[in-house]
Amino acid sequence: MEIKExxxxxxxxxxxxxxxxxxxxxxxxxxxxxxxxxxIKQYVPQALRGVQHLVVAINAGQIKALMGIDDTKLELLFVAASERGKGMGSQLLKYGIAKYHVDELAVNEQNPAARGFYEHLGFKVVDRSPLDDQGKPYPILRMKRTPAE
Incomplete structure (x- = not known):
């Protein structure tokens, strides 16, 4: 696997x-x-072009995971279904933490596996919104990471 910006x-x-x-x-x-x-898929290209840093994980010559970062906020992290559970998401996020000091993110409350993933990497829920950023009824959890001491 190769990580590339x-x-x-x-x-x-x-x-x-x-x-x-x-x-x-x-x-x-x-x-x-x-x-x-x-x-939502119709807006994905615009969202990808809009992030400050777009980092991907490449396996066998194909992009299998992507991460978008603005300042120190993780804006998006997605891993292709075929690659889930293989450490690709962890490696991307650790790269973002090391290089860009990622310390905050938002995650859908209805995606408990993602919440657990972020908690495992040191993020904690600090706020909850009953609506997503588009005003839809998909609760969002805001998470922050405190650097290890």
């Missing part, structure tokens, strides 16, 4: 990113309908 995105890279995103969301966001995922 992307700046200018080719059409092929964008297609791989969207595919990894969709695979991840389908496997983990059971509270979303197929129609909701399809609607």
């Amino acid at each position: 992307l700046t200018a995105l080719s059409d092929d890279e964008m297609a791989q990113l969207v595919s990894a995103w969709e695979s991840s969301v389908t496997a983990t966001h059971h509270f979303l309908s197929a129609e909701e995922i399809a609607t």
